[in-house]
Amino acid sequence: MDDNGLNDFxxxxxxxxxxxxxxxxxxxxxTKCRRILLEGMKDHIxxxxxxxxxxxxxxxxxxxxxxxxxxxxxxxxxxxxxNIKCEKGDSMPKYLTKFTQCRDELGSxxxxxxxxxxxxxxxxxxPKSWHSYQDSVNNQENLPGWExxxxxxxxxxxxxxxxxxxxxxxxxxxxxxxxxxxxxxxSKKTSQSGAKGKK
Numbered sequence: 001m002d003d004n005g006l007n008d009f010x011x012x013x014x015x016x017x018x019x020x021x022x023x024x025x026x027x028x029x030x031t032k033c034r035r036i037l038l039e040g041m042k043d044h045i046x047x048x049x050x051x052x053x054x055x056x057x058x059x060x061x062x063x064x065x066x067x068x069x070x071x072x073x074x075x076x077x078x079x080x081x082x083n084i085k086c087e088k089g090d091s092m093p094k095y096l097t098k099f100t101q102c103r104d105e106l107g108s109x110x111x112x113x114x115x116x117x118x119x120x121x122x123x124x125x126x127p128k129s130w131h132s133y134q135d136s137v138n139n140q141e142n143l144p145g146w147e148x149x150x151x152x153x154x155x156x157x158x159x160x161x162x163x164x165x166x167x168x169x170x171x172x173x174x175x176x177x178x179x180x181x182x183x184x185x186x187s188k189k190t191s192q193s194g195a196k197g198k199k
Contacts, residue, residue, distance in 0.1 A: 009033045010059035030055060037062070070109060077105050081113070085125045092157040096122060096150050115146040122149060129160075 006029060008014055017026050033055035041062075052058040081102040086095045099122055103113045120143070123134050133156055137143065144152060 006033045006036070006055070009055040010037075011056070013054050013056040034058065074106065074109055074111055077102055077109075078111075081106070082121065084121065086127050086130075088127075092150075092153045095125070096153065116143060118146050119143050119149050122153070130156075 009029060010033065014026070014030075017023055037055060037058050052061055081099065084095075084098045084102070086092075099118050103118060106113055123137060126134055137149075137152075143149075
């Protein structure tokens, strides 16, 4: 609109001039402005401009339509951000990426999410098995920054997996030891009964 000098026609309702010599120019500008607006619209949106006589009313209808959609989208993303949970099978990077995606999406709509809020939400969304870690972070004087939390959570996940891995080997090793012991006992009995038979 700016390039065509038509901003006046969408910023306010420009009335039809009373002077006959100016009517032709006004008509041309109005028609051009309407055409530009309609050409830039997808078919399903054109219907919402039906009955809007002036370019200003068309522009206002479009602004209202997209503004309300934008506000609705913001609420949906904010709600999604608040309800992120670490699901079973999620790795820490996968879990934390959900937060950065929501933050970036809100950022593109002009909404800023503080690091502190992200950190708090990420701690709240951790599973029950992480409660002792949550407590240790919450008891600190200051919460870590987002990047620091990311690094700490990944490190903690590695530590927990290593610990769980070593403890899960325990029963297997124990079973092998018991099986070996039982085998030994069996062979002892067999050799003893063989010796008895010889006697």
